[in-house]
Amino acid sequence: MQRVFWVGKPATPIIYSQDVYMDFPPNRFTVEINSPPIQGVTSYNWYLDGVMQSSHTSSAVFNRRSPFCGRTYLVEVEAINTCGTSVKGFYYVSEPSCFTGYSLRISPNPATSEVEIAVLGKPNTMESKESEQQGQLIEDETGELVLYDRLGNQLYQQELQGGKTIIDVRNLKPGTYVVKYNSPEGVLEGKLLRH
Incomplete structure (x- = not known):
């Protein structure tokens, strides 16, 4: 039987564009860490524009700000295990432009x-x-x-x-x-x- 042990702080989480879902639920967006899985992680801290919003799970739901166009959000996430906290991974979530075209x-x-x-x-x-x-x-x-x-x-x-x-x-x-x-x-x- 083979076992894998993680030693040290977790790797930095990576957010990919396909992990971001706008308007799910309405006037919100969801970010999920789907792959690759980070071994040994016990929880996550999520930040929106530098302010911690939620923690614990590999996904987070954020409220969008009105007007719901032309805005860019900075989403950051830390992975946590018993040895410590990772470096923050970040991703910019952009609303569609308010100017059509x-x-x-x-x-x-x-x-x-x-x-x-x-x-x-x-x-x-x-x-x-x-x-x-x-x-x-x-x-x-x-x-x-x-x-x-x-x-x-x-x-x-x-x-x-x-x-x-x-x-x-x-x-x-x-x-x-x-x-x-x-x-x-x-x-x-x-x-x-x-x-």
Whole structure:
């Protein structure tokens, strides 16, 4: 008979996109750790935007915030066994955009010095080529651009005019950041990776 023993703190849990279920139940989302199983885990701690929400099981249900579009949530999870607590695994859960057919272009992404952020939309003409349907600059867009760290702390704020702007990211630590664009039409969010 063979037995497997786990020695030390558990491995970091990994959340995959297929483990996230929106609107189940309504106005909530569920995150499950399906694979690979972490041996020796006795419980889990779940966090939403840096605040512990629930613990113990390999899945968690989180309340969505109104309006139910254009928002990004930071979900983190720790695995616990008798030897200690793992490093947090994290995943960004993104709501569909409030702008139908609009998106943020963050380029280059990953970035090391400067990054251009632009609001893109699909052309309204039927003659548009398929390449243009990926999105073109919406030059009349004006609104507020805000940069957050993965814990939701605001790091940067700037007015976006003419549909685009350039920001300097050299002072940011390497990691993942949330870019949020607020305008009278709604909210767009995207992720920026700083190398």
